[in-house]
Amino acid sequence: MLILVAGLILFLGVHSMQLVPGLRTRLKAGLGERPYKLIYTTLSLLGLALLIYGKIITHPPVTIWSPPEWSRHVAFLVVPLSLILLVSAYAPGHIRRIVRHPMLAGVALWSGAHFLANGELSAMLLFGGFFIWSSITFVSACFRETPPPVVKGWGGDLTAIVLGALLALIIINVHMYLFGVAIIG
Structure with missing residues (x-):
């Protein structure tokens, strides 16, 4: 269950950055456009993989x-x-x-x-x-x-x-x- 929760927190957390005004803009400016996209995508995919795997292993x-x-x-x-x-x-x-x-x-x-x-x-x-x-x-x-x-x-x-x-x-x-x-x- 912890893996599922970790995946949810990571996936939804990354996708919630737009809720904090200016955060995405500051991160892009600090990291650069390409590194920002690479980190965003990597964290999103990792979160998605964790939540899928976490859901699969929650048996019974x-x-x-x-x-x-x-x-x-x-x-x-x-x-x-x-x-x-x-x-x-x-x-x-x-x-x-x-x-x-x-x-x-x-x-x-x-x-x-x-x-x-x-x-x-x-x-x-x-x-x-x-x-x-x-x-x-x-x-x-x-x-x-x-x-x-x-x-x-x-x-x-x-x-x-x-x-x-x-x-x-x-x-x-x-x-x-x-x-x-x-x-x-």
């Missing part, structure tokens, strides 16, 4: 509660929407303009849905940590930044919807193999 799981059946249905409906939001972060469109920070909103929906549908301590730490981080970062970013410019046309939105739906279909089919939990069945 400590069960805190038994989630109700409806929570799995909520996750089944919400996760595809979160994937559409994640893709829309890279596709300029109306979704990105309205949501402003669709990747953070998508992570909040994904992690919140998984938090509700899982009763294991390790899952609650993992998804709860991501939910709290993405919610705080989303609110902070909305106060800190101006909305993206108005986009003409619906190409970016259509791309986000189609690719998000395709990702959801792929995940439905591989979730059991990757995570040991069947989404359907």
